[in-house]
Amino acid sequence: xxxxxxxxxxxxxxxxxxxxxxxxxxxxxxxxxxxxxxxxxxxxxxxxxxxxxxxxxxxxxxxxxxxxxxxxxxxxxxxxxxxxxxxxxxxxxxxxxxxxxxxxxxxxxxxxxxxxxxxxxxxxxxxxxxxxxxxxxxxxxxxxxxxxxxxxxxxxxxxxxxxxxxxxxxxxxxxxxxxxxxxxxxxxxxxxxxxxxxxxxxxxxxxxxxxxxxxxxxxxxxxxxxxxxxxxxxxxxxxxxxxxxxxxxxxxxxxxxxxxxxxxxxxxxxxxxxxxxxxxxxxxxxxxxxxxxxxxxxxxxxxxxxxxxxxxxxxxxxxxxxxxxxxxxxxxxxxxxxxxx
Amino acid sequence: xxxxxxxxxxxxxxxxxxxxxxxxxxxxxxxxxxxxxxxxxxxxxxxxxxxxxxxxxxxxxxxxxxxxxxxxxxxxxxxxxxxxxxxxxxxxxxxxxxxxxxxxxxxxxxxxxxxxxxxxxxxxxxxxxxxxxxxxxxxxxxxxxxxxxxxxxxxxxxxxxxxxxxxxxxxxxxxxxxxxxxxxxxxxxxxxxxxxxxxxxxxxxxxxxxxxxxxxxxxxxxxxxxxxxxxxxxxxxxxxxxxxxxxxxxxxxxxxxxxxxxxxxxxxxxxxxxxxxxxxxxxxxxxxxxxxxxxxxxxxxxxxxxxxxxxxxxxxxxxxxxxxxxxxxxxxxxxxxxxxx
DNA sequence: CTGAAAGCGCTTACAG
DNA sequence: CTGAAAGCGCTTACAG
Numbered sequence: 001x002x003x004x005x006x007x008x009x010x011x012x013x014x015x016x017x018x019x020x021x022x023x024x025x026x027x028x029x030x031x032x033x034x035x036x037x038x039x040x041x042x043x044x045x046x047x048x049x050x051x052x053x054x055x056x057x058x059x060x061x062x063x064x065x066x067x068x069x070x071x072x073x074x075x076x077x078x079x080x081x082x083x084x085x086x087x088x089x090x091x092x093x094x095x096x097x098x099x100x101x102x103x104x105x106x107x108x109x110x111x112x113x114x115x116x117x118x119x120x121x122x123x124x125x126x127x128x129x130x131x132x133x134x135x136x137x138x139x140x141x142x143x144x145x146x147x148x149x150x151x152x153x154x155x156x157x158x159x160x161x162x163x164x165x166x167x168x169x170x171x172x173x174x175x176x177x178x179x180x181x182x183x184x185x186x187x188x189x190x191x192x193x194x195x196x197x198x199x200x201x202x203x204x205x206x207x208x209x210x211x212x213x214x215x216x217x218x219x220x221x222x223x224x225x226x227x228x229x230x231x232x233x234x235x236x237x238x239x240x241x242x243x244x245x246x247x248x249x250x251x252x253x254x255x256x257x258x259x260x261x262x263x264x265x266x267x268x269x270x271x272x273x274x275x276x277x278x279x280x281x282x283x284x285x286x287x288x289x290x291x292x293x294x295x296x297x298x299x300x301x302x303x304x305x306x307x308x309x310x311x312x313x314x315x316x317x318x319x320x321x322x323x324x325x326x327x328x329x330x331x332x333x334x335x336x337x338x339x340x341x
Numbered sequence: 342x343x344x345x346x347x348x349x350x351x352x353x354x355x356x357x358x359x360x361x362x363x364x365x366x367x368x369x370x371x372x373x374x375x376x377x378x379x380x381x382x383x384x385x386x387x388x389x390x391x392x393x394x395x396x397x398x399x400x401x402x403x404x405x406x407x408x409x410x411x412x413x414x415x416x417x418x419x420x421x422x423x424x425x426x427x428x429x430x431x432x433x434x435x436x437x438x439x440x441x442x443x444x445x446x447x448x449x450x451x452x453x454x455x456x457x458x459x460x461x462x463x464x465x466x467x468x469x470x471x472x473x474x475x476x477x478x479x480x481x482x483x484x485x486x487x488x489x490x491x492x493x494x495x496x497x498x499x500x501x502x503x504x505x506x507x508x509x510x511x512x513x514x515x516x517x518x519x520x521x522x523x524x525x526x527x528x529x530x531x532x533x534x535x536x537x538x539x540x541x542x543x544x545x546x547x548x549x550x551x552x553x554x555x556x557x558x559x560x561x562x563x564x565x566x567x568x569x570x571x572x573x574x575x576x577x578x579x580x581x582x583x584x585x586x587x588x589x590x591x592x593x594x595x596x597x598x599x600x601x602x603x604x605x606x607x608x609x610x611x612x613x614x615x616x617x618x619x620x621x622x623x624x625x626x627x628x629x630x631x632x633x634x635x636x637x638x639x640x641x642x643x644x645x646x647x648x649x650x651x652x653x654x655x656x657x658x659x660x661x662x663x664x665x666x667x668x669x670x671x672x673x674x675x676x677x678x679x680x681x682x
Numbered sequence: 683c684t685g686a687a688a689g690c691g692c693t694t695a696c697a698g
Numbered sequence: 699c700t701g702a703a704a705g706c707g708c709t710t711a712c713a714g
Binding site: 049060075076083086111113117282284 | 392
């Protein structure tokens with residue numbers, strides 16, 4: 001392994017001169033020496049030892065990317081998460097930082113891995129309020145949350161207007177004549193995106209003199225396992241005309257659901273209307289194409305990185321909380337019906 | 342920050358005694374002391390500094406996970422890759438190691454990040470032959486490739502029987518009366534999985550007195566961008582009865598393709614048959630359900646980690662190359678036709 | 683502009 | 699069973 005010392009020796013200078021060249025402190029080194037040293041570094045293919053550097057300064061150039069790991073599921077099966085992760089990784093790398101990725105089981109794990117590597121900052125996807133409080137209190141690196149709702153003030157978060165998403169969905173269905181609707185998605189017990197979409201949906205129903213029959217809230221314990229969702233589709237189909245439409249919390253779920261409905265000979269949108277969430281690619285590739293509440297994933301990913309780096313640059317810059325807009329994309333999965341009176 | 346020294350001081354012992362307790366060298370420490378020290382460690386929430394440890398031993402407990410980064414695409418948009426990555430991360434973490442993830446642009450980047458962090462081992466997804474040679478020569482950590490074909494002997498690789506997959510697809514289509522077929526997928530120019538699926542497909546056609554008209558090999562420059570694929574679907578539709586079926590190199594591509602075909606009023610399987618590859622969840626959720634060549638992604642992911650750890654344990658254990666089987670899953674996207682003579 | 687020295691937090695022979 | 703000391707490869711004041 002080639003070290004600073006080797007380079008210094010070969011160049012006939014001290015290690016600290018080499019160190020200065022590597023770190024771009026060129027004001028402290030004469031031009032000729034700098035160039036000569038640079039040449040040797042390249043020839044010898046010298047790669048600085050990050051552990052040593054990290055130990056000497058407290059500056060690891062590592063960003064942690066932390067995901068919630070549902071019980072025994074693969075979080076990256078969710079196209080939403082996978083897309084986000086992919087974009088974040090690329091962005092962080094392009095800024096010259098390293099990514100340590102962490103699918104966490106317990107909160108202890110998080111602090112452990114943040115601290116053991118002197119991680120400089122962290123991006124956390126989809127945490128819940130109770131978790132956030134702990135994580136936030138225990139760790140003191142800059143953190144940016146994505147899609148989190150929390151009582152903690154001063155939290156940097158990038159999210160979307162989930163409530164409005166729910167509103168748009170409800171209004172759209174109502175405008176198309178639907179009166180008896182269902183809500184399909186993960187539990188609304190946590191103070192998270194799902195709950196807010198749910199609230200927006202229910203509130204809008206109420207405002208229009210309607211309401212969601214609790215029986216028609218279909219709670220999915222898993223949002224990536226097809227069987228469960230397909231089963232739900234069949235259950236909905238068995239309800240016949242009791243409900244005519246559903247707001248589904250993700251396009252991915254919606255696509256499975258539609259499959260379940262079809263298996264029970266219920267056609268979308270002729271017999272049953274569906275409105276999704278996310279605007280994933282899958283929504284345009286299915287038949288019918290999915291009407292959905294669209295969000296901009298790339299923007300969400302990139303902004304979270306940008307905010308984090310702003311905090312890294314100036315440690316006491318204020319927490320930033322961004323709420324991105326959502327919009328309804330009208331496609332083919334919702335039919336206009338004429339409610340019987 | 343709590344350090345070894347702090348703990349040692351508080352316990353009234355030397356740092357090396359504490360170090361031994363932490364590393365489980367209990368043979369060298371009396372039981373009472375060990376317990377007392379353990380208690381202090383927990384109370385003070387001591388977390389060892391991995392950089393320091395990594396510097397002292399050459400043992401970082403970091404595994405690099407390296408993905409090919411196509412031009413300006415998000416590799417994790419591929420459900421195949423995302424699933425693999427998710428499973429690998431969880432497995433590696435469960436073994437007490439850290440994952441540094443790397444979507445690489447150039448080969449230099451790889452060695453750079455492997456070396457700067459004294460990474461202990463690497464798992465590389467979907468590399469091509471020419472890249473492998475370089476990567477392999479320059480870096481001397483244990484590496485396991487996934488889905489790679491290479492002239493390099495002694496390479497640890499976990500792959501599937503892509504050739505057989507192509508054969509199965511061709512044979513199945515032939516058995517169902519198809520004579521004029523298409524191949525749809527990324528370029529077959531690299532010595533990679535696609536080429537082997539292609540070969541198996543073509544060879545089987547030949548064996549049956551058929552052949553693939555070069556015009557009917559549809560090459561996709563991007564395998565995750567819907568537009569390109571949907572466009573291809575339309576092109577195929579415009580060919581009318583010139584071809585009756587296509588072997589598509591992934592379920593994800595197949596799903597877009599079907600959409601493109603439908604847009605041009607071509608129904609699957611009534612007017613055109615499709616056989617996919619991978620057996621992703623998406624294949625069961627679409628209508629028609631996709632007939633496909635199935636592989637076991639979880640097994641592929643887990644085995645790659647297991648092999649890597651075997652190499653970590655005993656550095657001169659032989660390279661292992663595993664080829665997992667594939668099988669045809671018959672579903673609904675292929676119709677039986679009666680070829681005109 | 684350049685260098686000698688101390689120190690970051692750990693581990694590893696080596697003594698006792 | 700326990701400890702003092704050197705060393706891993708770097709950076710950072712501090713002198714010159």
